[in-house]
Amino acid sequence: MKKICIYDSKRYDKEYFDKIVESYGFEVDYYETKLTPRTSVLARDHDAIVAFVNDDLSKATIDRLYDNGIRIIALRCAGYNNVDLDAAQGKIRVVRVPDYSPYAVAEHAIAMILTLNRKTHRAYIRTRDFNFSLNSFVGFDMKGKTVGVIGTGKIGRIFINICKGFGMKICAYDPYPIDEPDIEYLSLEELCKKSDIISLHCPLTKDTKHIINEKTISLMKKNAIIVNTSRGALIDSDALLDALLSEKIRGACLDVYEEETDFFYEDMSNEIPKDDTLARLIYMPNVIVTSHQAFLTHEALTNIAETTCNNLRDFFDGKELKNEVFSNNSSKNVK
Ligand code: NAD
Numbered sequence: 508m509k510k511i512c513i514y515d516s517k518r519y520d521k522e523y524f525d526k527i528v529e530s531y532g533f534e535v536d537y538y539e540t541k542l543t544p545r546t547s548v549l550a551r552d553h554d555a556i557v558a559f560v561n562d563d564l565s566k567a568t569i570d571r572l573y574d575n576g577i578r579i580i581a582l583r584c585a586g587y588n589n590v591d592l593d594a595a596q597g598k599i600r601v602v603r604v605p606d607y608s609p610y611a612v613a614e615h616a617i618a619m620i621l622t623l624n625r626k627t628h629r630a631y632i633r634t635r636d637f638n639f640s641l642n643s644f645v646g647f648d649m650k651g652k653t654v655g656v657i658g659t660g661k662i663g664r665i666f667i668n669i670c671k672g673f674g675m676k677i678c679a680y681d682p683y684p685i686d687e688p689d690i691e692y693l694s695l696e697e698l699c700k701k702s703d704i705i706s707l708h709c710p711l712t713k714d715t716k717h718i719i720n721e722k723t724i725s726l727m728k729k730n731a732i733i734v735n736t737s738r739g740a741l742i743d744s745d746a747l748l749d750a751l752l753s754e755k756i757r758g759a760c761l762d763v764y765e766e767e768t769d770f771f772y773e774d775m776s777n778e779i780p781k782d783d784t785l786a787r788l789i790y791m792p793n794v795i796v797t798s799h800q801a802f803l804t805h806e807a808l809t810n811i812a813e814t815t816c817n818n819l820r821d822f823f824d825g826k827e828l829k830n831e832v833f834s835n836n837s838s839k840n841v842k
Pocket of ligand 1: 585605606609612658659660661662681682683708709714715736738762799800801802803
């Protein structure tokens with residue numbers, strides 16, 4: 508039996524991992540706490556840890572995990588911006604789940620856009636109160652509008668296909684464009700100027716941090732909607748809030764937030780809000796915030812549990828790790 512500990516685990520994680528772990532010969536301890544240098548001690552006497560998007564995998568944590576005998580970190584997510592890969596190099600191997608369900612994320616982005624556009628979230632509340640007024644619910648037709656997609660990888664491409672179904676025009680920005688006749692690749696600046704909706708589907712790297720900032724926002728149309736289902740720090744949140752307050756853009760759909768680690772996935776409803784920017788964003792009638800839930804479908808949770816267990820089994824069996832991620836300073840690199 509290999510002993511695994513799963514950090515930042517919720518009821519739904521346990522449900523999907525519990526279905527399969529026994530068949531892999533794994534015994535699992537589920538911890539609700541996030542992984543931090545302090546909580547890394549809980550990994551002692553385990554053979555592996557499983558971590559998620561808001562776990563702290565800084566050098567301090569990695570060093571302590573290593574001292575506690577951990578040689579493999581299995582991320583149960585695609586992004587790995589929270590891992591100090593340089594610190595892990597040569598000590599602890601890191602694997603991830605590269606594509607558990609790009610459909611889940613692309614479809615959530617669409618759900619948020621439709622909600623913000625047609626105000627169904629507010630209509631639901633009104634009609635429950637027998638208020639059938641339509642005031643301030645005027646939306647726009649998606650057909651004919653231009654959507655600018657930043658990052659045309661797995662999720663971006665699925666998002667594009669759905670948008671095509673609405674009859675939207677597509678433009679995109681990606682330093683690694685794909686050969687697709689229906690996508691008009693533009694510079695980032697041109698995309699910002701041209702798009703009615705801008706949707707982020709690129710990873711968080713040093714090049715993409717605050718890719719949406721005061722300057723790029725200043726190029727956008729007055730009716731632009733910004734959609735972020737990727738990583739919070741792609742957007743400079745204070746610049747976004749300024750733009751919303753001064754009505755420079757139409758609205759924002761945010762599944763992720765720059766400083767989400769302290770809030771997302773927790774019930775904070777009895778706490779005094781500690782983050783003014785987040786509180787003001789949530790308060791705006793033209794902003795929708797969801798709690799990093801774009802991945803949350805049955806299919807994605809099934810794939811996450813299976814791929815994570817496969818990654819760990821391959822490590823324990825000494826096999827090649829096809830989902831391994833490497834530091835930029837490593838000779839083995841991934842894009
Ligand atoms: P992917 O690797 O398939 O695609 C990413 C694309 O971004 C690639 O085409 C790449 O060339 C492009 N890119 C890289 N640098 C860029 C830059 N500077 N500007 C523009 N484009 C750039 O990844 P994916 O599976 O499509 O996932 C995209 C992101 O979605 C992930 O990095 C992750 O952060 C996020 N994500 C969020 C959730 C969620 O629940 N909200 C779930 C899964 C993934």
